Amino acid sequence: MIRAAILAVVAAIAGQSAHAACADQDGACSTEMGEYHIELPKAENPPLVVFLHGYGGSGTGTMKNRGMVKPLLSRGYAVMAPEGLERANRPGVKSWNFYPGFGDRDETAFLTEVVQDAADKFGIDAERVILGGFSAGGFMVNYLACDAPERFSAYVPVSGGFWRPHPEACEGPIRMFHTHGWTDNVVPLEGRLLGGGRFHQGDIFAGLEIWRIANGCVDTKPSGFSTTGPFMRRYWSGCADGSALEFALFPGGHTVPKGWADMMVDWYEGLPGG
Structure with a gap:
């Protein structure tokens, strides 16, 4: 019994380390600017989902x-999880440099670097790369899309938008699928104050307005509605060629909800060139 328990613990540890490897290599993949983890599907030259962890999380x-x-793997997508940088004032706590004072790394350059590294080492299709992220990772997705909309094929933030003051404008057009929980009280739909009022998370719907303008949408009114399981979805059409904007709300809190991966891939593959 004791031996069996020990073997079970060893197997669990081995399984965890396999989820944090550099494809079939031990340990994380390293580049000049940081590290990332990646798992590959059986398909050759697969598309890639890059997913950024939340504040205090890790790849x-x-x-x-x-x-x-x-x-995602079963749908033929490689999955990459880059590592955020440790905050200077919070040793061991990792996040992303999307707001002044949050770090020194150029995150757009870092994420471009790790995607190219994965293309060189593992043959991923660098023309079909989706950038997603949760919470602080979702904020990073929005800010990167705002500054460099052409850098990734599509943007799929979960539970993260902009901080106040909102950007005056964003470059565009983009293809974005934003997902958020109705009862999220960490990143509420209306935003919230942090750090004794020094920081203010933005309003998610105000962020969607910024993206409608960046996409050149002719109306603020959604063009249509649908449901996928518990997800209530709305989208905007009549926008710039090649753009896409959709919002999915689910009856939950601050989490990556069950069913999100398949729903997101279905959306992406339904886009022109997806």
């Missing part, structure tokens, strides 16, 4: 979210 932790990772 290792992202890869342990098998409810998200396994559906």
